[in-house]
Amino acid sequence: MYSDIVLEHFTNPRNVGTMEDPDGYGKVGSPVCGDLMEVYLRIAEGRITDIKFRTFGCGAAIASSSMASEMIKGRTLDEANALTDDKVAEELGGLPEAKMHCSNLAASAIQAAIADYYERHPDAQGAPRAEQAPSG
Amino acid sequence: MNERSVYLDHAATTPTDPRVLEAMLPYFTGEYGNPSSLYRHAAGARQALDDARRTVAEVLGARPTEVIFSGCGTESDNLAIRGVAMARRHEGNHIITTPIEHAAVLHTCEQLESAYGYRVTYLPVDATGMVDPDDVGRAITSGTVLVSIMYANNEVGTIEPIAEISRITRARGVPLHTDAVQAAGSLDLDVERLGVDLLSISGHKFYAPKGVGALYVRRGTPLLPAQTGGGQERGLRAGTENVPYIVGMARALEIASAEREAEAIRLGALRDRLLAGLLATIPDAQVTGHPTQRLPNSASLAFTGLEGEALLLRLDMEGVQASTGSACAAQEEGPSHVLTALGLDQVAARGSLRLTLGRATNDDDIDHVLRVLPPIVETLRAMSPLYAS
Numbered sequence: 001m002y003s004d005i006v007l008e009h010f011t012n013p014r015n016v017g018t019m020e021d022p023d024g025y026g027k028v029g030s031p032v033c034g035d036l037m038e039v040y041l042r043i044a045e046g047r048i049t050d051i052k053f054r055t056f057g058c059g060a061a062i063a064s065s066s067m068a069s070e071m072i073k074g075r076t077l078d079e080a081n082a083l084t085d086d087k088v089a090e091e092l093g094g095l096p097e098a099k100m101h102c103s104n105l106a107a108s109a110i111q112a113a114i115a116d117y118y119e120r121h122p123d124a125q126g127a128p129r130a131e132q133a134p135s136g
Numbered sequence: 137m138n139e140r141s142v143y144l145d146h147a148a149t150t151p152t153d154p155r156v157l158e159a160m161l162p163y164f165t166g167e168y169g170n171p172s173s174l175y176r177h178a179a180g181a182r183q184a185l186d187d188a189r190r191t192v193a194e195v196l197g198a199r200p201t202e203v204i205f206s207g208c209g210t211e212s213d214n215l216a217i218r219g220v221a222m223a224r225r226h227e228g229n230h231i232i233t234t235p236i237e238h239a240a241v242l243h244t245c246e247q248l249e250s251a252y253g254y255r256v257t258y259l260p261v262d263a264t265g266m267v268d269p270d271d272v273g274r275a276i277t278s279g280t281v282l283v284s285i286m287y288a289n290n291e292v293g294t295i296e297p298i299a300e301i302s303r304i305t306r307a308r309g310v311p312l313h314t315d316a317v318q319a320a321g322s323l324d325l326d327v328e329r330l331g332v333d334l335l336s337i338s339g340h341k342f343y344a345p346k347g348v349g350a351l352y353v354r355r356g357t358p359l360l361p362a363q364t365g366g367g368q369e370r371g372l373r374a375g376t377e378n379v380p381y382i383v384g385m386a387r388a389l390e391i392a393s394a395e396r397e398a399e400a401i402r403l404g405a406l407r408d409r410l411l412a413g414l415l416a417t418i419p420d421a422q423v424t425g426h427p428t429q430r431l432p433n434s435a436s437l438a439f440t441g442l443e444g445e446a447l448l449l450r451l452d453m454e455g456v457q458a459s460t461g462s463a464c465a466a467q468e469e470g471p472s473h474v475l476t477a478l479g480l481d482q483v484a485a486r487g488s489l490r491l492t493l494g495r496a497t498n499d500d501d502i503d504h505v506l507r508v509l510p511p512i513v514e515t516l517r518a519m520s521p522l523y524a525s
């Protein structure tokens with residue numbers, strides 16, 4: 001069912017762990033549905049300098065989070081936010097259709113962590129700007 | 137990566153026993169006749185079919201005329217449930233079953249409900265998966281046409297009190313069907329002792345090939361045939377009989393019946409050592425199903441904090457083949473319906489593992505699992521947000 005790359009990332013997942021005082025933290029998924037992902041980000045000058053993750057889920061879920069973490073390490077926040085399930089699956093050498101939601105979850109977890117960072121640092125470069133109130 | 141192969145998924149399927157294969161071979165190119173043909177050349181096939189039927193009947197403690205051959209356990213379940221329900225449709229439309237049945241029983245009941253207006257009562261099971269016979273009695277109404285309760289559960293191994301239940305269904309005049317697909321080969325199948333009116337078995341669970349099963353139907357039980365045609369199996373299941381496979385299944389059942397008691401002791405001891413070893417070395421692990429009223433070859437556990445498919449993948453890499461009650465796929469999201477019915481915590485149910493031993497299982501296999509499984513559990517838990525080390 002799984003490519004060699006998926007199996008490699010499953011048996012030797014990269015960046016597993018947690019972080020003290022992460023700059024961005026995201027948690028997505030549902031244990032009842034069988035997957036939960038936690039992402040911790042260290043961010044400096046608009047770039048992801050370090051990433052840690054933990055995953056409760058199947059082989060595809062673990063491999064997807066490992067691959068996604070590698071793909072965004074050292075990237076800018078904009079680049080990381082643009083990560084999609086298709087890109088993760090492609091780097092993994094493909095995932096069965098039934099498992100694409102796992103790579104989607106990995107991308108979502110990263111986006112959640114970045115959104116968390118922006119929420120806590122609204123003045124950071126690249127942060128989405130609030131709607132301007134009408135003047136007068 | 138380990139080259140050793142430890143197959144512990146006998147509940148899913150079993151290899152065909154060489155003795156069974158040997159019994160089958162004459163009927164492919166030698167005695168290949170259609171049993172319904174009149175010439176001498178088909179007599180061998182006709183005889184083999186009769187002998188096979190007699191053998192199966194003997195193991196079941198039934199009459200040969202009460203044994204119907206089918207293509208598999210699922211077909212037997214379908215024939216039993218739909219067959220009786222439809223045959224008795226003018227007498228009532230109520231069916232009683234349990235939520236832990238195999239999908240073949242559940243989906244057949246569901247279809248009778250949605251397409252034909254039957255009402256289905258799903259009896260509660262306790263935390264070990266056991267049905268209370270008194271609940272059966274309480275659920276029976278004047279419109280109940282069938283009760284279907286499995287003999288032993290495929291996921292957690294729990295053995296249901298079929299003999300007690302049948303005393304109640306007999307007293308109330310309601311036919312009792314039991315799905316004995318998982319029980320056959322491990323437990324006694326005597327239909328008089330069990331008191332059942334219908335009983336399903338499936339060849340590939342007891343070392344016969346896939347593609348053959350049987351249904352016991354007590355004389356006098358009304359049954360509407362599902363497969364109509366040339367009148368084979370007394371008009372109850374048409375289709376040219378699959379002689380080699382029927383011969384194989386009969387031989388396999390004969391062997392299983394002869395070896396059953398010794399195997400139950402041997403497998404029970406291996407299974408108990410496996411469970412004791414795992415519980416001693418892996419924290420936060422629980423056995424699922426009944427502690428004592430369970431199939432001798434069945435070891436089912438749940439480990440908190442990790443997901444079953446990941447566990448299986450790791451085990452596969454260590455040469456161990458097993459099963460889980462966790463499905464993680466876009467179409468089928470959900471922990472097993474059996475574990476849910478047992479009231480197991482939904483997340484714990486995700487970390488379920490089923491190991492089912494068989495004829496080839498030995499002490500070295502148990503040692504291997506005891507060696508490789510604990511580190512795997514530890515590794516998966518270390519990367520899980522749901523487990524605090």
